[in-house]
Amino acid sequence: MKKTTKKLMTVFSAVAATMMLAGCSVAKNSSKGTKQDDKTVKIGMNMELSGATAGYGNAEKNGIDLAVSEINQAGGINVNGHKKKIKLITRDNKSSNTTSASVAAQLVNKDKVAVVVGPATTNAATAEIPNVTKASVVGLSPSATDPNYTLQKNGKVQPFVFRACFQDNFQGTSAAKFADDTLHAKRVAIYADNSSDYGTGLAKAFKKTFKGKVVDMQNYSAGDKDFNAVLTSFKAKKVDAIYVAGYYTEAGLIVKQARQMGIKVPILGGDGMADPKFVQIAGQSATNIYYTTPFSNSAATKNPVALKFMKAYKARYNEAAPTFSALAYDAVYMVKAAIESEKSDDSVKIADGLAKLKDFPGVSGKITMNKTHDPEMPITMVKLVNGKINKAFSVK
């Protein structure tokens, strides 16, 4: 009995040691990047499929799976005249930063993928940067929104790091412009989640851009439930609008409590509100609400790419496409566009192609990659009335 346990332990520790080594090792031929064989292009997926942020990760996996199967059914990617199918290698980073780093190392060193799509969250995506950069393989996150994600410490752009979504600053500035130009708000209060970079980033960008007067700026932290005191003081200051920078859990409650105490002014926010749970929590109070989002089902009906995506998504998964699936779907097609324009699936060339991406027809609109590897795309401002999307504005 004891002997077998001991043997098992040895086997386990050997396996564990190998795994750790695999996690730590990096590519040796650092300057060249990975090359693909004649028949397939390997794309790696480093995604949060379990753990705290698995909700985002699984939505993105759906988008990626859909894009890959569509491309393969149509014959594959056209690499310099002959078609190559995509081989997708899916790995779970368990919503852990260290696992994300080792998953990235496995994908680039062992599997020799041309591109790593993912992870979904900024922290996990940042953790993969050293490994993909050393191997000269592109790391493309569908949804890492932190402005610093694509930048090195010295402010220069990370050569192999891209994202398929807009960064937080862009949402904050767009919301501020919208409050100025469309809502004509003069006095605005900001209520930000200071326990996340997302909340503080949005609030800072909004405050910087807004031309009217920011009469009050208050903070809350994730998990708070009572916002009555702060909202009462906003009400006393006679604000024209409130900008709530945070995720749906608290934003939903803020909206509900504000409406209950008779605050009728528009409440603005970011894509943290773009979740069905937001309306569930806010209930009938979700009226006169505006939020910025890269993609909305109603705004997308005029865009043929989005229409095709939404139909295909509904047919495959039997539900309306979430925003995160749309971004991930775009990410795969961006890779395809980069390979086809460069006529090569060499990983270094793909990075060049992505950096030069211009007017790429995505689900979220026409996308152009700027110098800092942030896609410039139209941002949509959605208006909610009684919990339903009533109107969508495009903000420039």
Next chain:
Amino acid sequence: MQTVLQQVINALSLGAVYALLALGYTMVYGIIKLINFAHGDIYMLGAFWAYYVINFWHLNFIGALLSSMVIGALSGVVIEYFAYRPLRNSPRIAVLITAIGVSFLLENGMSYLFGANPRSFPQVIKQFNFNIGGVLISNIQILILATALILMVLLQIIIQKTKMGRAMRAVSVDPEAAELVGVDVNHTISFTFALGSALAGAAGVLIGMYYNSIDPLMGMTPGIKAFVAAVLGGIGSIPGASVGGFLIGILETFFQSIGLSAYKDAVVYLVLIIILLFLPSGIFGKNTREKV
């Protein structure tokens, strides 16, 4: 002036819930000198139970409140029986650590079973506002205050006027002597847990109604704040816990209303430190020396 009054209303509604929770801490501490850190999670269980019975059995508010109090009481007794009673004669730190363990078990167990996502609480009572000279009071705020006050008065009657209450007071003074004169100590302790946990269950329902959002981790912060309230009022003292709860509610609201919302939690913990440094027995606490 309107704004000030409005903030008073906000403070009292928040304070009522802290007070209900603080009563549970104080009673359990009073009787077996244990800080029951799982108390905030019983509040969460109460809220989830009410969510369940309202959605699936279509109970009304009173039914949900009463059944949540029963569930709260049951879970309090069960926790005491399995987690604390075996450690009755162990060092106090062992029980304290067990209490923290039970708290984690409840939080993560519920997250595992029902998901960590917040869910919206069914609105059994339609909310409307009374407008009194520009100050808005919602029917739910009145309900919270009224329920809290009724429960506090009931509790006081049970402790002062009933046989069980007398037994509780006896055990809290000296368990061994109480046993000598014929008090069933285990029974009394179970009863105390039942009573305190029933109040936590009620608080859970009230909060569910008030904020419309419940999740498995909802007991963490209010639990700790209620504990601070109990210490502020003098842990072990029933009126102290009620007053402490309201004071914490007022303090938190005040700091938010003057624009220091980022520090509202910090202030509560600062109060704990100050109380422990300068007035360790709290506002209503008796200054007793402990025999070593």
